[in-house]
Amino acid sequence: MAHVHVIGAGLAGLAAAVKLVSHGHQVTLYEGAGHAGGRCRSYFDEVLEQNIDNGNHLLMSANNEALSFLNMIGAEDSLEGPDEAVFPFYDVRTGQHWLVQPNKGLIPWWIFDKARRVPGTKPTDYLSIAKFALADGTKTVGDLVTRDHPLYETFFEPFTVAVLNTSTAKGSAPLLWNVLIRTFAKGADGCRPLVAREGLSQSFVDPALKFIEEKGGTIHFNRRLREISTQDGSITTLRFAKDDVAVDRQDHVVLAIPPVPAQSALPGLTVPTEFNAIVNAHIKLPPHNRPNEHQLLLGIIGGTADWIFRREEIVSLTVSAADELAEKSAEEISDALWNDTAKALSLDVFDRPPIRIIKEKRATFAQTPDQIKLRPKTKSAWRNLWLAGDWTDTGLPATIEGAITSGFRAADQVR
Numbered sequence: 001m002a003h004v005h006v007i008g009a010g011l012a013g014l015a016a017a018v019k020l021v022s023h024g025h026q027v028t029l030y031e032g033a034g035h036a037g038g039r040c041r042s043y044f045d046e047v048l049e050q051n052i053d054n055g056n057h058l059l060m061s062a063n064n065e066a067l068s069f070l071n072m073i074g075a076e077d078s079l080e081g082p083d084e085a086v087f088p089f090y091d092v093r094t095g096q097h098w099l100v101q102p103n104k105g106l107i108p109w110w111i112f113d114k115a116r117r118v119p120g121t122k123p124t125d126y127l128s129i130a131k132f133a134l135a136d137g138t139k140t141v142g143d144l145v146t147r148d149h150p151l152y153e154t155f156f157e158p159f160t161v162a163v164l165n166t167s168t169a170k171g172s173a174p175l176l177w178n179v180l181i182r183t184f185a186k187g188a189d190g191c192r193p194l195v196a197r198e199g200l201s202q203s204f205v206d207p208a209l210k211f212i213e214e215k216g217g218t219i220h221f222n223r224r225l226r227e228i229s230t231q232d233g234s235i236t237t238l239r240f241a242k243d244d245v246a247v248d249r250q251d252h253v254v255l256a257i258p259p260v261p262a263q264s265a266l267p268g269l270t271v272p273t274e275f276n277a278i279v280n281a282h283i284k285l286p287p288h289n290r291p292n293e294h295q296l297l298l299g300i301i302g303g304t305a306d307w308i309f310r311r312e313e314i315v316s317l318t319v320s321a322a323d324e325l326a327e328k329s330a331e332e333i334s335d336a337l338w339n340d341t342a343k344a345l346s347l348d349v350f351d352r353p354p355i356r357i358i359k360e361k362r363a364t365f366a367q368t369p370d371q372i373k374l375r376p377k378t379k380s381a382w383r384n385l386w387l388a389g390d391w392t393d394t395g396l397p398a399t400i401e402g403a404i405t406s407g408f409r410a411a412d413q414v415r
Ligand SMILES: Cc1cc2nc3c(=O)[nH]c(=O)nc-3n(C[C@H](O)[C@H](O)[C@H](O)COP(=O)(O)OP(=O)(O)OC[C@H]3O[C@@H](n4cnc5c(N)ncnc54)[C@H](O)[C@@H]3O)c2cc1C
Pocket: 007, 008, 009, 010, 011, 012, 013, 030, 031, 032, 033, 035, 036, 037, 038, 039, 040, 054, 055, 056, 057, 058, 059, 223, 224, 225, 226, 256, 257, 258, 261, 278, 279, 280, 360, 362, 363, 364, 388, 389, 390, 391, 398, 399, 400, 401, 402, 403
């Protein structure tokens, strides 16, 4: 069987490698960094003195490709979430708490139940969601729902920013729709929130590396691809920082690195060119200043944070589409996010513990109508080159589900 060179050990490259080795292919995986996982991994943090995730990652129970990946690598039990599809929210301006709680089954009767829908909204307000089904590729979320819509601030904005990492004004309406029909439209079974119980690496990365090696794959770290040489429409050589690898005629290459290094290695590629930041804060709460209730997830309205996650004594906050915030100092960001945390979890605001701020300036590509047009297909213009990564054209946003789908697709097309 063909030898497949997979470049990049983020989730896209890992998914491709896992699927290929499981079908008996000889796989060599090359990763530029000293560790795998890319934008979805855990590491030991010196400030907090414990393992944390580089960023909070939320999955949904309808993320079938991600769940199938976990199943393949034997990590299917490593996620946790509530038994019900329930999204608690808190408004930092008014102090109001509420739940958005879709029901089981395909008929969305939850919008007729005041206790399950957003407070102050009517069932007819939810009809605007249907407009998304008909939106063409040029439409943004902001084109379909304006700021004065009763669900703008409490539903469309938090979910758009979380799913697309792009503001409602710029985020693609059809791309958001693709997620809504796969999750909320399936009722509670499709939109139960899930997070990695221990850490992202423990769920997605370490078991995948073990699986690849056990199936005979080879993994090289600190092998950064610089250039790809081609001849007569085929890839012939992979030029790494320190050495070259010849690609035989019958071999294949899966390129699963982000768009900027991918285009720099192979300038003929078309790739998205604009990116949005995500800012994360990790706070280790001291024993005397912790909330009584253990809540995995809390949506924040009217503050700086978008979502608060909780894992044991660590509280982590996410701010998506955060280019402006990412320009501020870590101290300023910490103040704003601690203020949200203390209010939302009823903590002593003056007892601010150490906070680790992580700014990912290129967290995802900007998921706007124009940038989406630049997403390339899996099959490239070169005979033996296949593209993977959350930025390739999966029809899904740049998420774990998108990255794993892209890797599986590349593996299927190689096969
Ligand atoms: C802070 C943050 C929060 C997020 N939150 C969520 C969330 O809640 N839910 C969700 O589903 N998704 C979320 N995402 C998105 C998700 O992390 C990504 O979509 C996914 O991890 C992308 O995987 P990938 O394999 O496509 O790319 P990457 O993870 O970027 O992997 C690419 C790999 O290629 C390597 N590489 C780069 N250049 C080279 C080179 N020249 N040679 C060799 N190797 C190279 C990199 O080191 C990396 O390991 C978030 C992302 C961030 C940054």
